[in-house]
Structures are given as structure tokens and as C-alpha cells.
Amino acid sequence: MPINLDVTAHEHARHLRAGEYTARALAEATMDRLEAQEPHLNAYVRLTREDALTQAAAADARLASGDAAPLTGIPIAIKDLLSTKGVPTTASSQMLEHFVPIVDCTVVARLREAGSVFVGKANLDEFAMGSSTEHSAFGPTRNPWDLERVPGGSSGGSAATVAARGVPLATGTDTGGSIRQPASLTGILGLKPTYGRVSRFGVIAFASSLEQVGPFARDAEDIANFLAAIAGHDPCDSTTSPLPVPDYTEGLGRGLEGLRVGVPDALFAEGLEDGVREAVEAAIEVFAANGASVTRGIELPTATAALPVYYLIAPSEASANLARYDGVKYGHSNHDGPTATLEMARTRDEGFGDEVKRRIMIGTYALSAGYYDAYYLKAQKVRTLIRREFAAAFERYDVVLTPTAPGVAFRLGEKTADPLAMYLNDLFTIPANIAGIPAMSIPCGFAQGLPVGLQLMARPFAEGTLIRAADAYGALTDWHLQAPSALEGVS
Amino acid sequence: MALTTDEVRHIANLARVALSDAEVERFREQLSSILEHFETLTQIDTTDVPPTAQTLELVNVERPDEPRPSATTDEVLLNAPRRDGPYLRVRAVLD
DSSP, X not given: OOOOTTSOHHHHHHHHHTTSSOHHHHHHHHHXXXXXXXXXXXXXXXXXXXXXXXXXXXXXXXXXXXXXXXXXXXXXEEETTBOBTTBOOOTTOGGGTTOOOSSOOHHHHHHHXXXXXXXXXXXXXXXXXXXXXXXXXXXXXXXXXXXXXXXXXXXHHHHHHXXXXXXXXXXXXXXXXXXXXXXXXXXSEEEEOOTTSBOOTTBOOSOTTTOEEEEEESSXXXXXXXXXXXXXXXXXXXXXXXXXXXXXXXXXXXXXXXXXXXXXXXXXXXXXXXXXXXXXXXXXXXXXXXXXXXXXXXXXXXXXXXXXXXXXXXXXXXXXXXXXXXXXXXXXXXXXXXXXXXXXXXXXXXXXXHHHHHHHHHHHHHHSTTTTIIIIXXXXXXXXXXXXXXXXXXXXXXXXXXXXXXSSOOBTTSSTTOHHHHHGXXXXXXXXXHHTOOEEEEEEEEETTEEEEEEEEESTXXXXXXXXXXXXXXXXXXXXXXXXXXXXXXX | OOOOHHHHHHXXXXXXXXXOHHHHHHHHHHHHHHHHHHXXXXXXXXXXXXXXXXXXXXXXXXXXXXXXXXXXXXXXXXXXXXXXXXXXXXXXXXX
16 A cells, blocks of 8 residues: 555554555655655754664564564654764764764663664754754754744754654653744644653763653654653663553543643743734633633742743753763864863864853853852752642642743744843743653644644653643644645655 | 853853853853843742752662673774774873
8 A cells, every 4th residue: 555654653553563564665755755855854964764774674574473562663763862873973063973872872772672763863953952953063954834934942853854744753852841842833742751751871961850852743642652662760870760651542532521720821921922822722722611620820930930940950960961072082072272171172162052152151150169059059949949839739730731832933043143032932841841740742723824832731750641631632623633834745 | 140251251261162252252241141031030039948959759779789791992982083092092181
């Protein structure tokens, strides 16, 4: 049968198991489409056709033996922040342009075990620092809904390729919204798991107390299967939880009956685009009309302070994590300096882009003598207050609902000159990273022809609740089925 | 609060980033406006509030201290910018 590349991973899995097409044929068709789209989107730092075809052949053998997992033979894009053994992993930075990992990160190793097929390394904001994928050393990724607009970031390549129906699944990482905000801006689903649910081993470090790897997909069932494949304890990452991984498909088909939804209206009272507000209000109506009990105006007074807390904690952790790029062990290395110290400083000036330097400088300042108590320690104390507020809210509500981002996809170059304007994009997504809770963006409408996303947050390790709500909302609406048209006629 | 040029140069030196004069001025303006945004935190009362370093409730994660295979020298040096046999080659730090 002809292969329809626009379907979900679980639909591909059904066709593969029925023998209607092979993983090899799916991989070839996928690579053909990705190669045709790439000049328009720039969603990848590197496409890996040969590796994909080899993995697909192994997947076909496994399918033939009847031992297939849900992701066996499924094409997946890997964010280029995740180490892939033998395949360059750049973090979209000049610093790591030629870096070749000697191990797979745990997430990639688990996806390999599941038999999935890696199509390439997806573009991102350098070292995952940004909200537009414009801060990539290898050029910006474009939004398939409008090629003059950004796909969000930092996981913009991953989001753009899933939205463009290039692949059904992609990995992202989310430190302050880097999965959810691009999911919102490209009209797909994206989940940031609870801190500690997914291993960070082998993921190039940015802010270690905040970041998590998570899935992009086009429906809730795919999110459930993808998360199940990558979640769980890892002896190589001592911040992974020993809690067992539940069956995330249990919540599918259960509807919204009895779901307690809290809406912190004050959190998004200001700075929200009208079209986003209208789409989110309509979505709240859908929840209320279909069995959920919706409470408006719940209190999360300190959550608005999450943005300055984040922009102190994340750069502080980044300044420590990125100290390793010294030009000695790996990465870009300057050999022209008159002294060892100056060679190191030149290595870092040449290797890092502006946004990375800016964050290293903020973090270095916040941690420096005389300022530690006023900035870093203060931010960590406010972090405690934010955690407590969310814990109190989750005693009364199963999910907290907000817009994912204050606006729709913006134009390339619109916000690059003003870092603070760019940071404000993450106003609603950052609180979940500060509190360590799971959160998901779900397509909920359009404004000016561009996708709008709804964010749901839940108590720690309640990813199943988010998947249930996303599945139920997806059954009542068809926003997640809308496909972009900017690449029609390409492949 | 507005940073001075000297403060920016001091931070850059601590962070080991060589900056051009133009970069110093651009960062001075941008970092000053970002730091100003942080001032809102001073309005939040955190008396007797302990800091949160991480959100998992795990404490003292340990494992048995058993020998395991590790990477070979060649693997470790695969990405070395300057290699000398089984060693990383670096500039002399002291004269």
C-alpha cells in the first residue's frame, strides 16, 4: 500500500505489524520528504539517511519475528543536544561543531532498544538557550505555518519537523519551556515530564536542576507510548526517580468527567495577545461543557516571579556547566594566544554565540562574591515559595490550565535585539520547571492563521493525567489534525 | 542597576570569555536591563524560607563501589584538539 507520511506513529505501527509496508520503505519515504523540506525549513543540523536505513532493516527483522515494540520502525528526530554514539552532536554551537560522542545518551539508547529509526539531529538554539531557534550557529529553523516566522525554541527543529509531517515523533529538551513553547507555536503536542522522570545522562548540560527530555508528537497516544519508552530510573543519572513507570495509555479514552481544572487568571492577565486569549477561553469552555469542573481565578501569586527566578538559576547553573569548554579535552580550541589563559578566553569567545555568552555572564555575576545572597540564594528561596503554591493548588485541582505562550509565532529577527522581550515568551512555561512538575502543550486553536497552544500542568509524576486530558480534548476538537500548508507541493 | 564597563570586563575575566570593546558595551547595556528585571524579587518576603536546590525528594543516592569497564584511552582522546600519544597536550600554565 502507498505510505501516508501524515499519520501518527501508532498508525504507522499498525501498518508495519500488518505487513502493509516495511520499516525500510517508511524510512526511505521519510528521508525523501525530509531532504525535500530541508532547504525550506532548516530543521536539522544533520540528516542521517544511511544510519536510518540500517536501523530500519533491523526493525524489519524484528517486526518479522513478532517481537515489535510500539516504536519499532518509527522514524524519530533527535534534538542535537542528545549524544548519539559516532554521530556528531553539536548543541548547534561552533564550540561542538566537530564533536563526536563515544556513548549514546540514555534516552537515545532506550529508543534504539525500542527499535526506532533516527532520521537526523534536529536544530536548536545554541546549548538550548533561546525561544526561537534563531540562536543556532547553523542558521535559524523556520515555522512550517509561515516560513518567515520562527518555530519557537529551543527545540525548534524538532517541533518544525513534526509539524511539517516530516516525522511523527521527535525528542526535545525543556529547561524553561523549550518543548512546550515550540509545540504551541507549531500546532503540535509537547510534554515536559516531571523532573527526574527521564534520564539526563548524555544530554549536553545547560541547567541541571531544571531540564528534562520529553516527546513531541501529533496526538496523545503517541505521547504516551514515547514517554513510556524513555522514562524510568537510570543508574547513570542519580537524579532519576526510582518510582515505577505507569502505563500511560490507561487514561486514553476516559474523557474529562470529574477532572478538576484550576485556572490562575491573574497569571495571564497582562501581555497576552487577543487571539491567544480567545482560543484559550474557548478551550476552557470545552473542558467545562464536557464533564470537567473548572474553577477560575485560582491563586498562584508568586508564579509571576518565576521568570526572574529562572533567569538567575538557569544562567548560574549554565555558567558552571559550560566551564568545561576550555579547548583542552574536546571542542573548539584556540592555539594563537600568548598565554594559556588567553587561549582559553579566546576559545570561548570564538566558540560561543552571543546568547550563550550573555547567560554565562549573568550566571557568573549572580554567583560572584558579594552578590550570591542577593541573587542566587534569593532566587532559590523564592523557588521554594513557588513550589509550595503549586503543591497547595494540586490538593484541590488535578490540572492547572494556562496559555502556553503569550503570543503566536513571531517573525524572524523580531525579538533578537532585545533579550528581555525574548525571555518573556517563557512567562507561562517557566513555573513548571521551577516547581519540577510535568506540563504539556496541546493545540487549541488559531490566531491570524497561526497555531495557539494550551498548557496543562499537573502534580509530580502525574503525566498520565495530562495524557488523559490531552486525549479527551483531542477527541472533542480537531486542532491537532490541522496541517500547515507552507510546504504544500514540496515532496 | 547599571553595570560599569569595568564590572563587565571583570565578569568576562572570571568567566574566561575574551570580549571585544563593542561586545563589552553591548553586554553592559543588555545585562543592566536584565539585572533590573531581577529587582522585583526583593519585594518578596523570604524570611525563614529555606532555599530549593532541586525538586526531587531524593537524598544521598548511592551505589555499590564496584569496578566497571570504562572508556579506552583512544575513546577518551577521540575529540582531543591536541594529542600527544596517550596524552592531552596543553599550553604550559607556569613558566
